[in-house]
Amino acid sequence: MENNSENPNKPANQNTSSDDVAPVSYNEEIKKKKPITMLVVFIAVIFAAAAIFYFVRSSSQAEELEQQKAELDQTYYQLDSISTQLNDKILTISQLGGQVDTLIAIRDQLEAEKAQLRKTQNSQSRQIRNLKDRVGGYQELLLQQDEEIARLKVLNEELLSENTDLKTERNSLNQTITSLNDEKSQLQEKVATASQLKTEGMEVVAINKRGKEYKNEFRSRNIDKLRVQFYITENKVAPIEGKDILLKIIGTDNNVLFDVATGSGTFIFEGREMFYTAKQEILYDRTKKQVLFTYDKGSEYVKGLYKVEIYTDAYLMGRGSFTVK
Numbered sequence: 001m002e003n004n005s006e007n008p009n010k011p012a013n014q015n016t017s018s019d020d021v022a023p024v025s026y027n028e029e030i031k032k033k034k035p036i037t038m039l040v041v042f043i044a045v046i047f048a049a050a051a052i053f054y055f056v057r058s059s060s061q062a063e064e065l066e067q068q069k070a071e072l073d074q075t076y077y078q079l080d081s082i083s084t085q086l087n088d089k090i091l092t093i094s095q096l097g098g099q100v101d102t103l104i105a106i107r108d109q110l111e112a113e114k115a116q117l118r119k120t121q122n123s124q125s126r127q128i129r130n131l132k133d134r135v136g137g138y139q140e141l142l143l144q145q146d147e148e149i150a151r152l153k154v155l156n157e158e159l160l161s162e163n164t165d166l167k168t169e170r171n172s173l174n175q176t177i178t179s180l181n182d183e184k185s186q187l188q189e190k191v192a193t194a195s196q197l198k199t200e201g202m203e204v205v206a207i208n209k210r211g212k213e214y215k216n217e218f219r220s221r222n223i224d225k226l227r228v229q230f231y232i233t234e235n236k237v238a239p240i241e242g243k244d245i246l247l248k249i250i251g252t253d254n255n256v257l258f259d260v261a262t263g264s265g266t267f268i269f270e271g272r273e274m275f276y277t278a279k280q281e282i283l284y285d286r287t288k289k290q291v292l293f294t295y296d297k298g299s300e301y302v303k304g305l306y307k308v309e310i311y312t313d314a315y316l317m318g319r320g321s322f323t324v325k
Contacts (some may be wrong), residue, residue, distance in 0.1 A: 199318030252304030
């Protein structure tokens with residue numbers, strides 16, 4: 001007889017075997033965990049997608065920033081090169097005589113843009129594009145200045161050629177003027193020389209107290225007065241004018257007979273001050289004219305040879321002499 005007394009309250013037909021209960025519990029457990037697992041997977045997928053998006057975006061931004069920096073550097077160096085070239089052209093145009101005020105203003109603006117570009121570390125694409133467009137404008141400006149420089153060089157070459165011709169003509173004219181001035185000076189010198197007065201027939205006469213005359217050679221005791229007489233020759237080119245005729249008597253000691261009381265004085269001859277013995281004024285009318293000087297020394301004459309010289313207008317007209325025995 002089977003033993004069913006172990007659990008009298010349990011129905012006789014209920015299956016208590018563990019093999020029959022286990023499958024039912026596992027399936028229920030699976031059903032309970034499935035929504036959680038799906039949620040975890042969903043969240044993981046979202047995080048993964050976000051990480052990928054962030055990585056791709058960061059890489060794109062870094063690449064874009066690097067590209068912008070490269071464009072920024074390239075634009076700056078282009079502006080710097082244009083500034084250098086513009087300075088050279090300003091100098092050249094200025095040396096050729098062109099106007100450079102506008103170019104200087106453009107250069108200053110360019111330098112300000114360079115400084116602003118260096119201050120802007122994170123430049124926007126629009127700013128870079130604007131500056132690149134300005135670079136193109138500056139490069140066009142440089143080309144225009146090349147044309148201006150070429151035009152100015154041609155103009156300067158024409159002016160140089162004209163100046164050379166003018167200098168040649170001026171030098172030729174100066175040489176002609178110099179030659180004419182030389183000829184004029186020579187002619188004036190010849191006229192001045194030709195117009196100078198000359199003396200001839202000079203005689204020195206000693207007059208004693210009784211009025212007796214001795215010519216050119218006499219004793220001291222016979223000299224009460226001296227008369228120097230000569231002729232001024234005819235000269236058709238000399239001006240008609242009053243002339244101061246100066247008499248200079250040079251003693252045996254080479255000193256001039258000089259006495260202010262009798263009308264002696266000084267004059268300039270060849271840059272030196274010289275003494276004269278006596279002076280008189282005449283009117284010369286281009287004809288032969290006799291001149292007489294009477295000189296009273298008032299003392300005895302030393303024996304020896306005396307020289308006589310006649311001057312007017314600071315030049316020597318003639319010479320003579322007399323001897324005291």
